[in-house]
Every structure is written in structure tokens, then in C-alpha cells.
Amino acid sequence: MFPVETLRSGEAGRVVGVDGQLDIVQRLQDVGLRIGATVRMLREGTPVLLAVDDQRLTFRPDQRAMVLVEPTV
Amino acid sequence: MSNAAGPLHVALIGNPNTGKSTLFNALSGQNVRTGNFPGVTVEAKSTTFTVDGQQIHLTDLPGTYSLSPRSLDEMVAVDVLLGTAANMTAPEVVVCVADAANLERNLYLYTQLLDLNLPLVLVLNMWDNAGRKGIEVDIEKLQASLGVHVVTTVADKGVGIADVKSAILAAKNQSLPQRPNLPAELAAAVSDLRSEFDSPPADFLLLRGLLDINGETEKRLAKLTHDKTFLDALNCHREKLATSGFRIPVAESRWRYDWIREHLKHCVVSTQAGQRTLSDRIDKVLTHRIGGVFVFLLTMLLVFQAIYTFAAPFSDAIGSVQDSASAGVESVVPPGILRSLLVDGAIAGVGGVVVFLPQIVFLFLCIGILEDCGYMARAAFLADRLMAPLGLNGRSFVPLMSSFACAVPGIMATRTIENWRDRMVTILIAPLMSCSARWPVYMLLTSAFVPDEYLGGWLSLRALVLFGMHFVGLILAIPIAWILRKFWFQGESSLFVMEMPDYKTPSWKVVGGRVLEQGREFLVRAGTLIFCTSILVWAAAYFPGDHTHLYEVQTELENIEQNETLIDISQEKIDELVAEHNQLNGELIEASYLGQAGHFIAPAIRPLGWDWKIGVAVIASFPAREVVIAAMGTIYSLGADVDEESSDLKETMKKATWSDGRPIFTLPVALSIMVFFALCSQCAATLMVIRRETNSWRWALFTFTYMTLLAYAGAWVTVQVGNWLLV
Numbered sequence: 131m132f133p134v135e136t137l138r139s140g141e142a143g144r145v146v147g148v149d150g151q152l153d154i155v156q157r158l159q160d161v162g163l164r165i166g167a168t169v170r171m172l173r174e175g176t177p178v179l180l181a182v183d184d185q186r187l188t189f190r191p192d193q194r195a196m197v198l199v200e201p202t203v
Numbered sequence: 204m205s206n207a208a209g210p211l212h213v214a215l216i217g218n219p220n221t222g223k224s225t226l227f228n229a230l231s232g233q234n235v236r237t238g239n240f241p242g243v244t245v246e247a248k249s250t251t252f253t254v255d256g257q258q259i260h261l262t263d264l265p266g267t268y269s270l271s272p273r274s275l276d277e278m279v280a281v282d283v284l285l286g287t288a289a290n291m292t293a294p295e296v297v298v299c300v301a302d303a304a305n306l307e308r309n310l311y312l313y314t315q316l317l318d319l320n321l322p323l324v325l326v327l328n329m330w331d332n333a334g335r336k337g338i339e340v341d342i343e344k345l346q347a348s349l350g351v352h353v354v355t356t357v358a359d360k361g362v363g364i365a366d367v368k369s370a371i372l373a374a375k376n377q378s379l380p381q382r383p384n385l386p387a388e389l390a391a392a393v394s395d396l397r398s399e400f401d402s403p404p405a406d407f408l409l410l411r412g413l414l415d416i417n418g419e420t421e422k423r424l425a426k427l428t429h430d431k432t433f434l435d436a437l438n439c440h441r442e443k444l445a446t447s448g449f450r451i452p453v454a455e456s457r458w459r460y461d462w463i464r465e466h467l468k469h470c471v472v473s474t475q476a477g478q479r480t481l482s483d484r485i486d487k488v489l490t491h492r493i494g495g496v497f498v499f500l501l502t503m504l505l506v507f508q509a510i511y512t513f514a515a516p517f518s519d520a521i522g523s524v525q526d527s528a529s530a531g532v533e534s535v536v537p538p539g540i541l542r543s544l545l546v547d548g549a550i551a552g553v554g555g556v557v558v559f560l561p562q563i564v565f566l567f568l569c570i571g572i573l574e575d576c577g578y579m580a581r582a583a584f585l586a587d588r589l590m591a592p593l594g595l596n597g598r599s600f601v602p603l604m605s606s607f608a609c610a611v612p613g614i615m616a617t618r619t620i621e622n623w624r625d626r627m628v629t630i631l632i633a634p635l636m637s638c639s640a641r642w643p644v645y646m647l648l649t650s651a652f653v654p655d656e657y658l659g660g661w662l663s664l665r666a667l668v669l670f671g672m673h674f675v676g677l678i679l680a681i682p683i684a685w686i687l688r689k690f691w692f693q694g695e696s697s698l699f700v701m702e703m704p705d706y707k708t709p710s711w712k713v714v715g716g717r718v719l720e721q722g723r724e725f726l727v728r729a730g731t732l733i734f735c736t737s738i739l740v741w742a743a744a745y746f747p748g749d750h751t752h753l754y755e756v757q758t759e760l761e762n763i764e765q766n767e768t769l770i771d772i773s774q775e776k777i778d779e780l781v782a783e784h785n786q787l788n789g790e791l792i793e794a795s796y797l798g799q800a801g802h803f804i805a806p807a808i809r810p811l812g813w814d815w816k817i818g819v820a821v822i823a824s825f826p827a828r829e830v831v832i833a834a835m836g837t838i839y840s841l842g843a844d845v846d847e848e849s850s851d852l853k854e855t856m857k858k859a860t861w862s863d864g865r866p867i868f869t870l871p872v873a874l875s876i877m878v879f880f881a882l883c884s885q886c887a888a889t890l891m892v893i894r895r896e897t898n899s900w901r902w903a904l905f906t907f908t909y910m911t912l913l914a915y916a917g918a919w920v921t922v923q924v925g926n927w928l929l930v
Binding site for chain 2: 160189194195
């Protein structure tokens with residue numbers, strides 16, 4: 131289990147937890163970074179570019195909330 | 204609720220990037236601005252149409268991912284849905300638009316809507332795109348599973364629109380769709396909370412109040428109870444929920460997504476999941492940290508060059524219409540106050556501004572295309588990194604980008620920035636972005652005073668100056684934002700997370716509609732505000748002098764001109780008359796009210812190298828910056844020499860001299876005027892919208908003051924550096 135922003139380009143994972151400041155957690159879930167979603171790193175760095183299921187999101191890693199993923203094959 | 208004769212009230216809601224506004228346009232047949240960026244559908248728009256004899260009143264709500272209002276924008280949607288919005292009837296049917304290719308996430312909002320207990324219609328839009336992405340949705344099964352009428356559409360091609368209309372009619376009398384049951388502990392908390400009110404609000408508000416920590420709903424509820432301890436009580440309920448296993452906010456999304464996945468299980472098949480799409484391949488280049496920035500800058504430069512090149516013939520055409528209008532009036536009306544009012548006031552003033560209509564139209568066309576094809580979100584992605592050190596994020600970049608067209612919609616687009624500090628800083632720097640009203644000033648001065656040369660044979664020096672002028676405000680916005688953050692708006696910034704819509708071919712209907720709307724607005728301004736200011740400026744420059752002698756000379760000259768062959772008159776005599784005319788003209792305008800005012804302010808603008816005519820024109824343009832063209836047109840037209848063949852302002856300005864014969868408009872002076880206009884707050888509409896959005900005159904006044912000081916300093920530095928370099 132590790133933060134989503136540590137995925138390398140092309141790597142994929144499944145969201146297993148979103149933790150931190152509650153309003154930020156809710157906001158992340160609303161746009162689609164929710165438990166069970168599949169994420170794939172499209173562009174590393176700050177901000178990251180992610181494929182979340184069938185949508186594309188940009189997200190700047192934020193110390194107030196962490197999106198935890200576990201790797202998938 | 205409606206009776207048989209009244210209209211059926213319907214609300215349209217959906218996630219951003221689902222083509223909701225396009226669907227709204229298709230349903231109403233009337234064009235509305237569309238897009239996916241914060242604030243594009245800020246206000247709830249509505250329309251009325253008739254299906255099978257039943258009138259339907261449709262309200263378009265701002266795009267939102269959830270009904271957890273955390274900003275003004277999102278609260279509008281909740282208020283409309285509950286019927287608590289001012290002057291609006293509660294909807295009887297709700298149409299939820301979802302992206303067919305991204306159903307699971309889109310149904311999150313749908314399940315929140317179910318809590319309203321209203322009849323629903325579920326529209327799966329962009330159905331063709333889902334097919335292309337290999338996503339198959341079994342509509343029959345989905346309808347059975349959700350217990351709701353599902354309609355598929357391709358709104359931008361007009362496919363399925365009639366089905367939506369008939370589904371709305373049918374939904375009114377159908378049973379309510381399936382909804383996820385509230386977990387027992389949550390239901391208990393809602394009913395406990397209800398008992399704390401004398402007249403309890405809708406259960407929906409209570410539920411949202413519990414689930415949305417630090418949201419707008421809890422503020423609203425606290426206001427309703429008039430009880431200062433309400434928030435503590437609310438937190439107490441939340442803690443109780445947490446101990447019983449329902450941890451807000453994660454529990455809500457888990458509960459809803461469990462339900463959604465259960466109900467979608469046998470309905471959706473994705474054959475190409477996880478594959479690279481065309482959009483991904485384009486993004487390989489366009490979101491590249493270096494390549495992407497390069498493409499962005501190159502795109503902008505090409506836009507400017509294109510505007511400069513393509514709009515020129517249209518401007519020339521309008522200019523020649525203006526010339527023949529002046530000539531027409533002159534041939535009919537004898538020299539006198541009426542002719543002066545028409546030619547020097549109305550035609551020179553308004554015409555000078557209207558000449559720039561083609562440029563404005565091209566600019567809005569380019570920005571509209573970039574926005575509608577999905578590129579703006581990529582620009583925001585690239586900009587985020589640059590905005591971060593300023594304590595802002597990429598989300599602020601979009602309102603700033605649209606401020607390059609006009610600061611008014613730009614400032615309104617900041618509404619969806621939830622963090623008020625970010626929002627305030629964005630509002631206060633937005634007017635520094637070089638809006639379309641600055642174009643006329645830049646165009647006039649560059650084409651008159653910047654040499655028509657090409658660097659390296661292809662890059663127009665004039666286009667480069669234009670391009671540079673757009674960066675002056677942008678670059679100065681950086682320290683200003685930093686200072687604002689440091690001294691007025693300290694504190695943490697907001698989260699940056701943003702959806703990147705798939706690239707798509709821009710819809711000509713959407714872009715064209717917007718260009719038309721903006722073009723019309725520009726002409727209306729020219730016809731009203733600018734027309735009135737022109738007349739005022741003309742009157743101030745005309746009175747109180749006695750023009751009788753001037754007109755005698757002018758009539759004599761025109762007689763000679765018309766009957767040149769008949770009258771035997773020496774060239775010397777003509778020259779004498781011309782000189783007398785020009786001298787009278789100059790004396791009259793200097794003695795006018797405007798001239799007096801100009802001499803009064805002359806000491807203040809002397810360090811800038813400006814003469815009193817420029818000073819007066821600049822002051823006249825504080826209500827709206829494009830007035831400066833009209834004001835200069837009028838001032839220079841009244842004071843113009845009679846041997847002037849063209850009414851072209853450029854030529855007149857080139858010939859303007861100080862009393863010792865030096866030209867007034869040197870390149871540094873022209874550049875300093877441009878820099879002044881790039882930085883100055885000369886737009887009453889912007890100040891009004893700042894007042895409205897910040898709810899105080901203080902920030903409007905603040906903006907006005909800092910921008911005006913900045914403009915003066917910028918112009919001074921430009922003229923000093925320019926003189927030092929060029930002399």
C-alpha cells in the first residue's frame with residue numbers, strides 16, 4: 131500500500147484508502163478518486179496526470195490527504 | 204405542484220464534462236454558453252418548450268460531481284432542487300445527465316439525487332463516444348436494475364433529443380426509481396437531528412448537513428436554528444455515527460458505490476478498459492512538461508499573428524465605410540456645429556471603435572475553439588506548477604485565461620474556487636490580464652508607430668509587440684499575487700484536482716453562438732456607452748469657443764475646391780487660408796473646456812512624455828478603456844488640419860507635434876501608452892463585478908488604486924527606458 135503519486139508512468143493500482151482532512155477526502159472521492167477505483171499513472175510529477183477508470187484526472191499531491199493504492203498487475 | 208394547465212417544472216443536472224449545456228441547448232433550441240470549466244454555467248439558466256401540448260419549464264443547473272455544496276455554485280443547485288431558491292418553483296421532474304463512458308462515477312450524483320424523492324430521467328449522453336471506447340451499456344437491463352427511464356443521446360448531433368422530451372413527460376406519472384436505503388444508524392441520526400428544529404427543514408438538508416463536514420449545508424442549518432451550539436451537536440451526531448461504524452465521509456461514498464456497483468454489475472461491459480485512447484496519445488505531447496509549454500506559447504503566438512493578418516482586410520473595409528460616411532455628411536451638411544457633431548463626434552468616435560470588431564470576433568473565436576475542444580484543462584495542468592509558488596493552483600488559471608477575452612466572465616468563473624483566499628487573489632489579479640478591449644489601443648498604436656518589419660523574414664515585429672503587451676500584465680500579476688497572499692490572504696491553499704475531458708471537435712454551434720453574443724455586446728457598447736462618451740468629449744472639446752470665423756474660412760476653402768477651374772485664385776491665397784484655418788482650429792480646441800482640463804493635468808503626465816490631448820483621452824477612458832480610441836478620434840478630428848485627406852486617426856496622430864515641431868508620438872511614447880493601458884483599471888463593468896463578487900466596495904477600490912498606480916509607474920519606466928535605448 132503506497133501513496134498514488136509514487137506510481138511510475140504506466141504503472142497501475144487500485145485505490146484502497148483515502149485518508150486525511152475530511153473535506154478534502156470527500157472532494158477527492160466526489161471527483162472519482164474513490165476506494166476500489168483503478169488508477170494508472172499517465173504522467174509523474176507535480177501535479178500528476180492519472181487515468182482513473184475511464185476518466186482522466188490531474189491531481190496535485192497534497193499533504194492534507196493521501197490516496198493509498200495497492201499495485202495491480 | 205402544477206395543475207394540468209401550468210408548465211411542468213424540470214431541473215437538468217449532471218457532472219461537468221457530460222455535455223449537459225449542449226443538451227440544454229438542444230432541448231431549448233436556444234444557444235447558451237457551454238463548457239466544463241468552473242463557472243461556465245454559473246447561473247441557473249432556464250427555458251420553456253412544449254411537448255404534446257404540455258409546457259415544460261427547464262432549468263439548467265451548474266455542473267457538479269456531488270450534491271455536497273462547498274461553494275456558492277453548488278448551493279445554487281441544492282436550493283433549486285429543494286424549491287428554496289428565490290422566485291423558483293420546486294422541480295417536479297429531475298433530468299440527470301451522465302457520461303455514458305463513465306457511468307459508475309456519474310451515478311454517484313444520481314444516487315444523491317434519489318434522496319430528493321423526485322421522479323427522475325437518466326440521460327446517457329455522448330453515447331457515440333462510449334461506443335468508440337468499447338463501452339457497452341445494456342439499456343434494458345439498466346432500466347430494470349435502477350427502475351428509472353434511461354435515454355441515450357448524442358446531444359451535439361441532436362440524437363435522442365425527442366426521446367428525452369417524451370421521457371420527461373412520462374416520468375411525471377411514473378413510480379419513483381430504486382434508491383439505496385439509508386444505513387440504519389444514519390437514518391436514526393437524521394431523525395434525532397430533525398427533533399432539534401421547531402420547524403424542521405427537508406430531510407435532504409439534514410442528511411447533507413450530517414454528511415458534509417465544513418460544507419455550506421451545515422452553515423445553512425446553523426442559521427436556521429439560531430443556536431450557537433448547533434455545530435457541536437452536529438459533530439456529536441457524527442462521532443456517534445463513527446463509533447457505530449459509519450465514518451464520514453468515506454462511509455458515504457463506500458455505501459453509495461457499493462450500491463452502484465451492485466446495480467451496474469450485469470449492465471456494463473468494457474472491452475478496451477485500460478487501453479490508451481486517442482486523447483492519451485495527444486496528451487503525450489500537449490501535457491509534456493517542456494514540449495507542452497512550448498506548444499502552448501507557440502499556439503498563442505500563432506493566434507495573435509492570425510488575428511493580425513486575417514482581421515486586417517475586414518478592418519480596412521469598415522474603415523472605408525467610415526470614410527465614405529464622413530464624406531457623405533460633409534457633402535450634404537454645410538460647415539457648422541451639426542456637421543462637427545456628426546463627423547467629429549459620432550462618426551470619428553464610434554467608427555474608430557467599430558473598426559476593431561473583426562479583431563474582437565477573431566479573438567473570441569480562437570478562445571472559444573481552445574475551450575470547447577478540451578485544451579484549456581491541459582493548459583491548467585501545465586500552469587499548476589507555475590501557480591503553486593504563488594499559493595494558487597491550476598484551477599485559477601482558467602478564469603485568468605478567460606480574462607484575456609474579458610475580465611467580467613473571468614471573475615465570475617472564480618466562483619467554483621472553493622477556497623476564498625485563492626478566489627480573492629484570482630479576482631484581484633484577473634483585471635491585469637490583457638482583455639479584448641485593450642486590442643484597439645494596441646492595434647492602433649502598433650500599426651501606426653511600430654515599424655512593419657519581419658524578424659527572420661517571417662515573424663512580424665508588430666505581432667511580437669502585441670504578443671509582448673499581453674505578457675506585461677501577466678508577468679506583473681506574479682509579484683502582485685505573491686504580495687496579496689503574503690499580506691492580505693495568508694493561509695492554506697486549496698486542493699488541486701481537475702478532470703481532463705476527452706478532446707473533441709469543437710461544436711461550431713457552441714463556439715459560433717458565443718462569438719455572436721460577444722460581437723453583439725461589443726457593438727451595443729459602441730452604440731451606447733462609447734457613443735455617449737464620444738458626444739460628451741466632442742462637446743467638451745467644441746465649447747465654449749466661437750466657431751463663426753472658422754466656418755467662414757472653411758466654407759470659402761470648400762468653394763474654391765469645388766470650383767477650382769472657374770475661380771481665378773492664386774495658390775498663395777489658398778495656402779494663406781489653410782494656415783489661417785489650422786491656426787483657428789488649434790486655438791479653439793486649446794481654449795475649449797477639454798483643453799482647459801488638459802492643461803490642468805499636463806504637469807502630472809509630463810514625466811510620461813504625453814501631451815495634454817493624450818492625457819484627456821486617457822482620463823475620458825476610465826469608464827471603458829476602448830473609449831480612448833473614440834476620444835482621440837474626436838480630439839484629433841476636431842483639431843485636424845484641413846488638408847488632411849483621410850479621416851484616418853493613425854495619420855493624424857503621426858502628424859501631431861509639440862510647439863517646437865518635435866513629433867509627440869515617438870515609439871517610446873506609443874509603447875508607454877500601451878503599457879499604461881495594459882495595466883490600468885479602466886473598466887467600470889469589472890469594478891462592479893468585483894464589488895458584487897467580493898461583496899464590498901473596498902476590494903473594487905483597492906483594485907482600481909493599485910492598477911492605476913502600477914500603470915503610471917509602468918508607463919514611466921517604459922518611456923524612460925525607451926528614450927535611453929532609442930536616443
